[in-house]
Amino acid sequence: MNLVGKIFTVFIALMSLVFASFALMVYATQTNWRLVADNDKPPEVDRKGLSQRLVKTQKDLKDSEDQKDKLKKEYNAEKDRHEKELAALKTENDGLRAGRAAAERKVAELEAGLREAVNAMQAAHQTLANLRAEADQLRKDIVLARADRDAQFKKVVGLTDVLHNAEAEKARLEKLDGDLGNQLGKARKCLQYFKLNENSDYEAQRPPVGTRGLVLKVQPPDMLEISLGADDGVRKGHTLFVVRPGGGGMKYVGKVTILVDPAPDRAVCRFDPHQLTVPIERGDLVLSELN
DSSP: OOHHHHHHHHHHHHHHHHHHHHHHHHHHOOOOOOHEEEEEEEETSSSOHHHHHHHHHHHHHHHHHHHHHHHHHHHHHHHHHHHHHHHHHHHHHHHHHHHHHHHHHHHHHHHHHHHHHHHHHHHHHHHHHHHHHHHHHHHHHHHHHHHHHHHHHHHHHHHHHHHHHHHOOOOOHHHHHHHHHHHHHHHHHHHHHTTTTTTOOOOSSOOOOTOEHHHHHEEETEEEEEEOOOTTTTOOOOEEEEEETTTEEEEEEEEEEEOOOOSSOOOOEEEEEEGGOOOOTTTTTEEEEEO
16 A cells, blocks of 8 residues: 555545544534424433423413412402502591581681680770870870979069160160161272182183283293282282283283282283284283283
């Protein structure tokens, strides 16, 4: 036998073992379906067939339905009994509630009557106390009224004397009022002659005629200092005019107002920059009036 024959012999032996193993596995795993379907006497390691288990399951199902019907009948009977008991209890509860409502209304009426009685009693006590207090106060008022009457009588006597004195003083004051009225009329005529009135601020009238000075310093935006002061007759509130010489005449620049009480030879003034024809400069003339 050559090498190829030996190889086939060994291969055939191995395949024989493989197929034998397959046969044993198939035999071990095969199922007897007849015993699975119908087996009323199974061995201990096996169980009954499907037919026997179906019969047993149907029997158990019928027993369960019978038990269910029995329990349902018992449930319905128990339900009817409880419903009857519940209806009786509800009727009894309605009666008790009606009785309770009537009792509560009665209690409320009694409490309202009691409150009214208590209030009436308290009102009577309060009225009695007020009457007693009023009687005591009236007694005190009578005593005070008598004392006050005596005092008022004394005052009337004193006031009568005062009245006589007041009438004499009134006559004197009426005469003085007539004299003062005459003097007031003369004073008003004097004011009218000088074109003044009683509301005029005499210290703020025009400065002396012919007053002339110079602008010493300009402090923007609206302040300046001039060479005129209290010695020149100017006062706080006086209005002066600023002019500038040139071209053979005087050019009007604007007007200024003395802001505070001036020093003997100087004064601080304020001006409105929007009312100037040209800006004020140091050396401009300050006049009391424009010719």
